[in-house]
Amino acid sequence: KKSVRDVEVTGKRVFVRVDFNVPLEDGKITDDTRIRETLPTIKYLIENGAKIILASHLGRPKGQFVDSMRLTPAAERLSELLGKPVAKADEAVGDAVKAKVAELKDGDVLVLENVRFYAGEEKNDPELAKQFAELADLFVNDAFGAAHRAHASTEGIAHYLPAVSGLLMEKELSVLGKALSNPDRPFTAIIGGSKVKDKIDVIDNLLTLADNVLIGGGLSYTFSKAQGYEVGKSLLDEEKIDTAIGFIEKAKKLGKNFLLPIDAVVADKFGADANTKTVDINEIPAEWLGLDIGPKTAALYADVIKNSKLVVWNGPMGVFEIDIFAEGTKAVAEACAKTEGYTVIGGGDSAAAAEKFKLANQMDHISTGGGASLEFMEGKALPGVVALNDK
Ligand code: 3PG
Numbered sequence: 001k002k003s004v005r006d007v008e009v010t011g012k013r014v015f016v017r018v019d020f021n022v023p024l025e026d027g028k029i030t031d032d033t034r035i036r037e038t039l040p041t042i043k044y045l046i047e048n049g050a051k052i053i054l055a056s057h058l059g060r061p062k063g064q065f066v067d068s069m070r071l072t073p074a075a076e077r078l079s080e081l082l083g084k085p086v087a088k089a090d091e092a093v094g095d096a097v098k099a100k101v102a103e104l105k106d107g108d109v110l111v112l113e114n115v116r117f118y119a120g121e122e123k124n125d126p127e128l129a130k131q132f133a134e135l136a137d138l139f140v141n142d143a144f145g146a147a148h149r150a151h152a153s154t155e156g157i158a159h160y161l162p163a164v165s166g167l168l169m170e171k172e173l174s175v176l177g178k179a180l181s182n183p184d185r186p187f188t189a190i191i192g193g194s195k196v197k198d199k200i201d202v203i204d205n206l207l208t209l210a211d212n213v214l215i216g217g218g219l220s221y222t223f224s225k226a227q228g229y230e231v232g233k234s235l236l237d238e239e240k241i242d243t244a245i246g247f248i249e250k251a252k253k254l255g256k257n258f259l260l261p262i263d264a265v266v267a268d269k270f271g272a273d274a275n276t277k278t279v280d281i282n283e284i285p286a287e288w289l290g291l292d293i294g295p296k297t298a299a300l301y302a303d304v305i306k307n308s309k310l311v312v313w314n315g316p317m318g319v320f321e322i323d324i325f326a327e328g329t330k331a332v333a334e335a336c337a338k339t340e341g342y343t344v345i346g347g348g349d350s351a352a353a354a355e356k357f358k359l360a361n362q363m364d365h366i367s368t369g370g371g372a373s374l375e376f377m378e379g380k381a382l383p384g385v386v387a388l389n390d391k
Helices: 033-037 039-047 072-082 095-103 119-123 126-134 167-181 196-209 220-226 238-254 295-306 327-338 348-356 371-377
Strands: 013-017 051-055 109-111 138-141 163-165 187-191 212-215 257-259 263-267 276-280 289-293 310-314 342-345
Touching: 013 039, 033 039, 033 072, 039 051, 039 072, 039 167, 072 109, 119 126, 163 167, 167 342, 167 371, 187 196, 187 295, 196 212, 196 238, 196 310, 196 371, 212 295, 220 238, 220 289, 238 257, 257 295, 263 295, 289 295, 289 327, 295 327, 310 327, 310 348, 310 371, 327 342, 327 348, 342 348, 348 371
Parallel strands: 013 051, 013 138, 051 109, 138 163, 187 212, 187 310, 212 257, 310 342
Antiparallel strands: 263 276, 263 289
16 A cells, blocks of 8 residues: 555645544543644655645534534644644535635645534545545545544545555554564464453454463453353353353364463452452352452463563453552553563553553554554454555
């Protein structure tokens, strides 16, 4: 695939899809990582004299103009980070937008309004895609975090303009792509999170690719049950017990090191004021629930991580947002930070955990994609990437 570096951009109007879907509290951005990560592409385009039109979604406004989901705070933050003025449109298509685009000089930046204010965006309506395309001469997709969505501004537009990847997109695809296609070994995958059904495809794919697969989080209790242990009031997906048994058997057949928790931190209720204790995995009391991996599991996993050349981590080991259930996730994050192996954090909750424990800057790559990195690690094609046509 071609990137923005491989095409002529000087004097061109460039429509750049970014993922500025940043968390906001009372109109203030609480984490601007996704904006900072697009700076290389935007700066490259500024330095090369392009007219830059940025488009993004924010939240899920469902085709309505919702004031709290405008991209104004993101445009303001971008302006601060670039140290130069950034124009902002109050719409994403139409005559007022065309007029703003016409005013752009080489190196100027315009942020369009939230593309999800238009119902056609999520429907991938060709009419909306054409309206986006009419604004520009070139499409650059730098929104890795939204690449799993086939929407008008991520996929549709690529049918009407030459389309290349941005520098963040290129980096994400090369790091995650190398991890999956040509991994340094031993390759360890750590899969956590609460729901088995969300992680079936990723466990399946990584069980084939990795040497070690470490399981934790709420989903692990379905595996404990599959091993024949009682799990008390822990999260359990009865319908997926057979799937869990299937994974245990598949791992055996492939000769993979498939590790499940051997102990757990259990609580008499869910909450920061619960009573807790640590038990072996086959001793979870009937009325208690497991909310974190125990210290023996944490030490076992840390040891595997330490001896790995590549570690891919997706999903927390417990309810790390509550301090009394955070130790397992913290231990895994610390092991990832310390290992000499290359560590890739697959976005979302594990990225938030690394951030919380102030270890984010010690990881080699933290993906800006949540759902997108998960689908990528499941081995699925991302529509926003497939559509990039300027080969
Ligand atoms: C994300 O935050 O994962 C992306 O921005 C995609 O958002 P979405 O799940 O609302 O499509």
